[in-house]
Amino acid sequence: MSASPTVSAASPAAAAAARPGDGALIRARGVTKVYQQGKIEVPALRGVDLDVHPREFVVLAGASGSGKSTLLNLVGALDHPTAGEILVAGRDVTHLSRAKAARFRLASLGFVFQAYNLVPVLTCYENAEYTLALAGVAREERERLVMPLLERVGLGDMRDRKPHELSGGQQQRIAVVRAIASRPALVLADEPTANLDSETSGNLLDLMLELNAEHGTTFVFASHDPDLIARARRVVRLRDGRIESDGLSEAEAPRA
Numbered sequence: 287m288s289a290s291p292t293v294s295a296a297s298p299a300a301a302a303a304a305r306p307g308d309g310a311l312i313r314a315r316g317v318t319k320v321y322q323q324g325k326i327e328v329p330a331l332r333g334v335d336l337d338v339h340p341r342e343f344v345v346l347a348g349a350s351g352s353g354k355s356t357l358l359n360l361v362g363a364l365d366h367p368t369a370g371e372i373l374v375a376g377r378d379v380t381h382l383s384r385a386k387a388a389r390f391r392l393a394s395l396g397f398v399f400q401a402y403n404l405v406p407v408l409t410c411y412e413n414a415e416y417t418l419a420l421a422g423v424a425r426e427e428r429e430r431l432v433m434p435l436l437e438r439v440g441l442g443d444m445r446d447r448k449p450h451e452l453s454g455g456q457q458q459r460i461a462v463v464r465a466i467a468s469r470p471a472l473v474l475a476d477e478p479t480a481n482l483d484s485e486t487s488g489n490l491l492d493l494m495l496e497l498n499a500e501h502g503t504t505f506v507f508a509s510h511d512p513d514l515i516a517r518a519r520r521v522v523r524l525r526d527g528r529i530e531s532d533g534l535s536e537a538e539a540p541r542a
C-alpha cells in the first residue's frame with residue numbers, strides 16, 4: 287500500500303468558525319448510565335457533560351471499563367441514559383423509540399461497532415452498501431460511493447467474499463466503509479483500529495482525517511490506540527464514568 291501524505295485534523299479555530307450559531311453537534315448534559323445486572327447496579331457513566339462541534343476529530347480515551355462504549359452508544363441512540371440529556375444536531379435523542387432511533391441513525395450518522403455487526407449472509411460489497419440501500423440510494427450511485435472506499439482500504443478485490451472469509455481486520459474495515467459511505471456529517475466509531483496492524487490502521491486514519499478536512503465530517507472515536515490518540519486534535523479522557531481531562535492531544539499540546 288502506498289503511503290499517503292499525512293493529513294491533520296481540522297483546527298479548533300476552523301471547527302469554531304464552522305459552528306452554526308453556537309450549535310454543538312453533540313451536547314451531553316449530566317449523562318449517567320447505570321446498568322442493571324440482576325440485582326447488581328453497575329454505574330458506567332456518572333454525570334458526563336460534553337460538547338462536540340462540527341468538524342471536530344475527537345478521541346474518547348481511557349482504560350477498559352471507563353465508559354467509552356457506553357457514551358458512544360448513548361450518543362448513537364442505541365441505548366437510553368439513566369439520567370441526563372443528549373442532543374445531536376439540536377435533536378433530543380435521549381428517549382427515542384427504537385424505530386425513531388433507527389431512522390435518526392440512518393439519516394444522521396455512521397456508526398462503527400466494536401464487534402463490526404456485519405451481516406453474515408451478505409458479501410463484503412453488500413455489507414458496505416447496506417445503509418445506502420436502506421436509505422433508498424440507487425444501485426449505480428451506491429457502487430459509485432462504495433467501490434472507491436473499498437479500494438482505498440485495500441479490499442477492492444474482496445467484494446464478493448462473505449465476512450467469514452475475511453480476517454477480523456478486514457471485517458473492521460468493511461464496517462468503517464459502511465459507516466462512511468453515505469458521507470454522514472457525524473461518524474461514531476468504537477475502537478475502529480483495534481484489530482489492525484499499524485500500516486493498515488494508519489491508512490484508515492488518513493482516510494478519516496481526509497474526510498474530516500475535506501468534507502468537514504465530525505468524528506468521535508472510542509480508542510486506546512496511541513497512534514489514533516496522537517493524531518486526534520482533542521482527547522477526552524474518561525475514568526470510572528467521568529471525564530478526567532479534555533484537551534489537545536499530547537502531540538498537539540505546546541511543550542512546557
Ligand SMILES: Nc1ncnc2c1ncn2[C@@H]1O[C@H](COP(=O)(O)OP(=O)(O)O)[C@@H](O)[C@H]1O
Nearest residue numbers: 321323328329330349350351352353354355356
Ligand atoms: N450491557 C451491560 N451490562 C452491564 N454492565 C455493562 C454493560 N455494558 C457495559 N457495562 C459496564 O459498564 C462499565 C463501562 O463499560 P464500557 O462503556 O463498555 O467501557 P469501555 O468501552 O471504556 O471499555 C464497565 O464496568 C462495564 O462492565
Ligand SMILES: [Mg+2]
Nearest residue numbers: 354355400508
Ligand atoms: Mg468499549
